[in-house]
Amino acid sequence: MAEPEVNLTRKYDAVIIGSGAAGGMAAHVLTSHGLQVLLLEAGKKLPIEQELRSMEWPYDNAHRGFLPPDSHSMSFNEYTIRNPPYGPGFEKSKHLHSYIGSSDYLKNIVVDERENPFTGTNYAWVRARCLGGKTNIWGRLALRLSDYDFKAKTRDGYGEDWPISYGEIAPYYDKVDLYLGITGVKENLPYLPDSIFQRPTKLNCAEVTLKQGIQKMGRVLTQYRAGVTSDGLKHNKYRSRCYGRGACERKGGCDIHAAFDSPTGLIYPAMDTGNLTLRTNSVAREITVDPQTGKASGVHFVDSQTMKDYNVRARVVIVAASTLESARLLLLSKSRLYPNGVANSSGHVGHNFCEHVMGPGVAGRAKDLVGKPPTLDDGRPGGFYLTRFRNLAEKHAKFIRGYGFEGGSGSAMFPRGTDTHGFGASFKEEVRKNQGAFIGMGAFGEVLSRYENYVELDPVVKDKWGIPSLSFHYKFGDNEHRMAEDMKETAQEMFEAAGFEIVHVSSRVLTEGWSIHELGTARMGNDPKTSVLNQFEQSHDVKNLFVVDGSAFVNASCQNPTWTIMALCWRSCDYLAEELRKGNL
Amino acid sequence: MADYIDQVLRESFDDNQKTLWRDGLRLIDVMSQHYHGKTFVNATPEDRIALLTVLSDHVQMTDLPEVRFFVELKRMTVTGYYTSKIGIHDELEYKGNRILKEYVGCDDQGPASS
Numbered sequence: 001m002a003e004p005e006v007n008l009t010r011k012y013d014a015v016i017i018g019s020g021a022a023g024g025m026a027a028h029v030l031t032s033h034g035l036q037v038l039l040l041e042a043g044k045k046l047p048i049e050q051e052l053r054s055m056e057w058p059y060d061n062a063h064r065g066f067l068p069p070d071s072h073s074m075s076f077n078e079y080t081i082r083n084p085p086y087g088p089g090f091e092k093s094k095h096l097h098s099y100i101g102s103s104d105y106l107k108n109i110v111v112d113e114r115e116n117p118f119t120g121t122n123y124a125w126v127r128a129r130c131l132g133g134k135t136n137i138w139g140r141l142a143l144r145l146s147d148y149d150f151k152a153k154t155r156d157g158y159g160e161d162w163p164i165s166y167g168e169i170a171p172y173y174d175k176v177d178l179y180l181g182i183t184g185v186k187e188n189l190p191y192l193p194d195s196i197f198q199r200p201t202k203l204n205c206a207e208v209t210l211k212q213g214i215q216k217m218g219r220v221l222t223q224y225r226a227g228v229t230s231d232g233l234k235h236n237k238y239r240s241r242c243y244g245r246g247a248c249e250r251k252g253g254c255d256i257h258a259a260f261d262s263p264t265g266l267i268y269p270a271m272d273t274g275n276l277t278l279r280t281n282s283v284a285r286e287i288t289v290d291p292q293t294g295k296a297s298g299v300h301f302v303d304s305q306t307m308k309d310y311n312v313r314a315r316v317v318i319v320a321a322s323t324l325e326s327a328r329l330l331l332l333s334k335s336r337l338y339p340n341g342v343a344n345s346s347g348h349v350g351h352n353f354c355e356h357v358m359g360p361g362v363a364g365r366a367k368d369l370v371g372k373p374p375t376l377d378d379g380r381p382g383g384f385y386l387t388r389f390r391n392l393a394e395k396h397a398k399f400i401r402g403y404g405f406e407g408g409s410g411s412a413m414f415p416r417g418t419d420t421h422g423f424g425a426s427f428k429e430e431v432r433k434n435q436g437a438f439i440g441m442g443a444f445g446e447v448l449s450r451y452e453n454y455v456e457l458d459p460v461v462k463d464k465w466g467i468p469s470l471s472f473h474y475k476f477g478d479n480e481h482r483m484a485e486d487m488k489e490t491a492q493e494m495f496e497a498a499g500f501e502i503v504h505v506s507s508r509v510l511t512e513g514w515s516i517h518e519l520g521t522a523r524m525g526n527d528p529k530t531s532v533l534n535q536f537e538q539s540h541d542v543k544n545l546f547v548v549d550g551s552a553f554v555n556a557s558c559q560n561p562t563w564t565i566m567a568l569c570w571r572s573c574d575y576l577a578e579e580l581r582k583g584n585l
Numbered sequence: 586m587a588d589y590i591d592q593v594l595r596e597s598f599d600d601n602q603k604t605l606w607r608d609g610l611r612l613i614d615v616m617s618q619h620y621h622g623k624t625f626v627n628a629t630p631e632d633r634i635a636l637l638t639v640l641s642d643h644v645q646m647t648d649l650p651e652v653r654f655f656v657e658l659k660r661m662t663v664t665g666y667y668t669s670k671i672g673i674h675d676e677l678e679y680k681g682n683r684i685l686k687e688y689v690g691c692d693d694q695g696p697a698s699s
């Protein structure tokens with residue numbers, strides 16, 4: 001299908017590459033400043049409600065909600081025994097998806113690994129190529145960072161501090177909260193600042209037991225802080241308030257858009273200003289530069305369907321293709337002026353790549369709930385978040401930085417505990433009587449930012465559009481493995497403190513990439529020799545080039561990144577609009 | 586249940602999975618002949634349960650194709666059952682997947698224990 005014609009002969013004030021959390025936010029902020037903006041998105045505009053079908057019962061789906069038989073989604077074992085590119089060895093499947101794409105509802109959202117290959121070390125790289133990117137299916141845990149993260153080097157000597165402090169970004173977190181909606185409970189924790197919360201979701205009984213059980217250890221469990229509007233948003237006609245259908249837990253998306261996604265939360269309202277032009281199916285392959293001025297002049301892209309090439313001009317170029325894709329694009333943009341890729345005089349593009357390590361966790365049963373009549377436990381956007389407790393007041397002997405746990409409890413449409421021993425009537429009885437008593441949690445920990453962990457362009461392998469692929473050089477280090485040991489021990493110790501019967505303790509570390517929180521490939525900093533961007537996510541080298549997604553992060557912290565990506569982006573785009581007005585770009 | 590498994594196998598592109606089922610069904614009959622002198626379908630319900638119990642008690646012995654078959658049979662049966670109308674509504678009496686005015690948490694009912 002041909003793209004509706006958009007005007008590519010005019011010069012836009014700004015062109016944005018990518019329409020996820022970062023690109024959507026840039027579109028919102030810049031159009032609200034009255035700028036004329038073009039948004040390029042590589043993927044399609046999907047009929048997203050028809051894809052997600054959040055309330056479809058599994059028995060009404062041709063494959064019970066699973067992928068159709070011609071498609072395969074990678075398992076943990078397959079990631080362990082195979083190397084990228086993952087296509088070879090899966091010839092029988094027409095489509096191959098990352099581990100996340102195992103449901104019928106995600107098959108058109110998550111990319112086909114064959115069309116989008118990469119090489120190098122193992123990495124469970126989850127990419128969503130469509131309008132809105134990964135925000136269509138994100139987990140919605142929306143957390144702030146604090147000066148424990150921004151000034152982590154000052155605290156423990158490792159890495160670099162961010163060029164901003166919490167005080168500078170706090171007003172922008174507030175703006176994101178109010179514009180998009182977030183639920184949660186105030187806790188007054190210095191290391192996990194509160195947001196401006198709408199009505200919180202509630203804890204169920206096993207979760208309350210855990211909260212109380214760990215209080216004496218000085219540990220904090222709070223309601224899932226979800227990037228979901230529970231009270232509704234008067235200024236947004238595209239999003240409903242949350243009706244507790246629990247679907248976001250099961251399949252990954254909210255078709256009434258109570259959970260934030262970039263199209264309904266940011267892009268459609270931006271289009272309503274009349275200042276935004278959107279072109280989907282537009283795969284950016286190079287940021288073009290003016291050889292006279294050294295400034296960015298626009299974007300060279302290919303139409304994903306017709307394979308035709310286009311150039312578009314703009315006064316400012318904003319890269320928001322997601323951490324790894326943004327790094328790839330900078331590296332692809334080689335010219336006589338910038339032989340190592342644009343914005344890369346430091347040689348740091350693609351480096352300092354970091355994320356979160358996952359895997360260790362615990363599952364158990366609240367004995368007093370076993371055999372109780374069935375309850376409704378999943379009618380909410382999430383269960384609980386157990387906040388960081390390591391390396392706050394005291395230093396841990398074996399590792400630096402911290403981790404938190406995400407978890408939940410109770411009955412679900414597909415019951416937990418189906419790994420119970422036996423079969424037949426006794427098996428069913430076991431599953432039935434335990435379903436409401438199940439509780440589980442898994443950790444997310446900071447992976448240290450290291451120069452040695454990086455991506456570069458592969459000299460040979462290309463994607464379906466002939467664009468060089470990324471090659472990964474990325475591995476967890478000792479600090480991560482020692483932290484993972486501790487995650488397992490503390491998980492068990494806290495379930496014991498709560499009096500739960502422990503069913504399973506896991507120490508298995510999942511494949512690199514599993515957290516889907518890749519960060520840091522074009523970090524900010526005050527020193528142009530060791531950083532790519534300044535504190536406004538503006539290239540040190542090319543003043544009219546901004547990179548506004550997770551690649552700007554200086555470290556990963558242990559909090560989920562999306563709310564911070566958007567707050568930083570808002571701040572940077574306010575600055576950008578002002579600089580443009582002053583004629584400084 | 587049998588319908589669901591039939592559909593998955595019929596549509597499957599995975600020859601290994603099909604082989605596992607063919608070999609598995611054959612080995613179960615061999616086992617049944619050995620223990621009870623009859624094929625599995627012709628054995629009494631008690632004998633059939635006894636045979637499945639032997640397999641179920643040795644699920645860690647995944648080198649044996651009949652054990653792998655049992656694990657796979659159980660996995661698919663469980664998946665099929667708990668995604669069916671009967672499994673979700675009659676067996677588990679699942680209460681969610683509907684529009685809620687507000688989720689009722691533990692605080693509303695008083696803590697379960699402490």
Ligand SMILES: Cc1cc2nc3c(=O)[nH]c(=O)nc-3n(C[C@H](O)[C@H](O)[C@H](O)COP(=O)(O)OP(=O)(O)OC[C@H]3O[C@@H](n4cnc5c(N)ncnc54)[C@H](O)[C@@H]3O)c2cc1C
Pocket residue numbers: 017018019020021022023040041042043100126128129130131132133134135137138139140141142143252282283284285320321322323325329516517549550560561562563565
């Ligand atoms: C299952 C899942 C659960 C998650 N859970 C959480 C959570 O609980 N909390 C949290 O904070 N985060 C979570 N995340 C991560 C979150 O989705 C990302 O942090 C967020 O979407 C990042 O926004 P982004 O704009 O950088 O990237 P994306 O949302 O990925 O958007 C990037 C967009 O750029 C487009 N693009 C890429 N390359 C090009 C190109 N060359 N030209 C044009 N366009 C291009 C892509 O198609 C895509 O639409 C989760 C993600 C997933 C998949």
Ligand code: SF4
Pocket residue numbers: 054228241242243244245246247248249253254255256257258259379380381
């Ligand atoms: S629980 Fe709320 S946010 Fe999640 S799918 Fe349902 S309505 Fe959407």
